[in-house]
Amino acid sequence: MAAPRPWSSLHLDLLSRIFLLLSCVADRVRASAVNKHWRQVALQNPSPLPSLLMPSTARTEIYRIFGGFADPSPPLAAERRGERFCGSAPGGWFVVASPRWRGHALLNLRTGVRIPMMIRAAAMSAAPPSGACFVAAMTSSQINMAFWRPGMDRWLSAPVGRAPPEPRDAQDLTFHDGWFCVVDSDDDLFCYKTEIAPAVAGGGGSSLTIHHIAYKIRRHPLMATTDPGEIVSRYVLPSASGTDLLMVWRFISPARGGTWRFLVFKLQKPQDGLPACWRSYRMSGQVLFVGRASSKAFDTGHAGSPGYIY
DSSP, rough: OOOOOOOGGOHHHHHHHHHHTOOOHHHHHHHTSSSHHHHHHHSSSOOOOOOEEESSOOOEEETTTTTTEOOOSSSOOOOGOEEEEEEETTEEEEEEETTTTTTHHHEEEOOOOOOEEEOSSSEEESTTTTTTTTTEESSSSSSEEEEEEETSSSSSEESSSSOOOOOEEEEEEEETTTTEEEEETTOOOEEEEEEEEEOOHHHHHHSSEEEEEOOOOOOGGGGGGOOOEEEEEEEEOOOOTSSSSEEEEEEEGGGGGEEEEEEEOOOOOOOTBBEEEEEEOOSSSSEEEEETTTEEEOOOOTTTSSSSEE
8 A cells, every 4th residue: 555645745636625615815825835846736716805905195015805914016117106996806906097298007016017198987898918818898978888908099989879789887897708898876787798800901901890689677776775875886796706796885974984885786688588687786795895796705615604705
């Protein structure tokens, strides 16, 4: 009978699964200190939970979730502090608004690369410079939605004045299942898919084709439960599994001192002759982080535990 292998030389696949279940940074640091092999596996399998970016006019910090301490990496240069963040993507990419630029830009906090933009919030399908990178933006102009990809010299607006309609007052957007999804103040959902149109002879290169679907959704009965003067902010994001599209209502009450409750809904697409609707969604084993054009959901690994929203 072969002697059991020591813990220090666990199989790569098994050790990778172990590190993916360690959400606390302190636990990951201790585990990676076992030996060189464990440390290499830890670096190859970063925690699925994100770092929280906490910007302010004085100082911007990166905070490790469940770690309890500030992360010195990536370093934030003094000239990048005090900016307003309104979107994010993997790889250190953020959509930021800066008074120094008098506008918006894609900014990579790790490399310092900046790509100017003229929008108020944006979502990316993939991090640049990937060929799958498309950017959808909510604008403050009469045209609510605009689209762009690396290499284009201008933004392309969504077609207006014809069916399907455009969002009346776009609240938030996300990228889900190949579509940019936008929710407006009436809870209606607008979905856009961008594709590279083939180059036409004499046409000056390729352009974008935008496919558009609109779901007119009846107002959910729970909206009638809002208090006078209460403000409802809407956020859309994929569920932790990526299967469902979720909408989060954040209730802000000046009388109660700010945010005091959340409601979560799941999109039910049209089926069997029934129209699309938002259904109440019971969270279980998920943690949601909501922010304009940057909301994310993560699986806690504990299916029976309650859900949390930050």
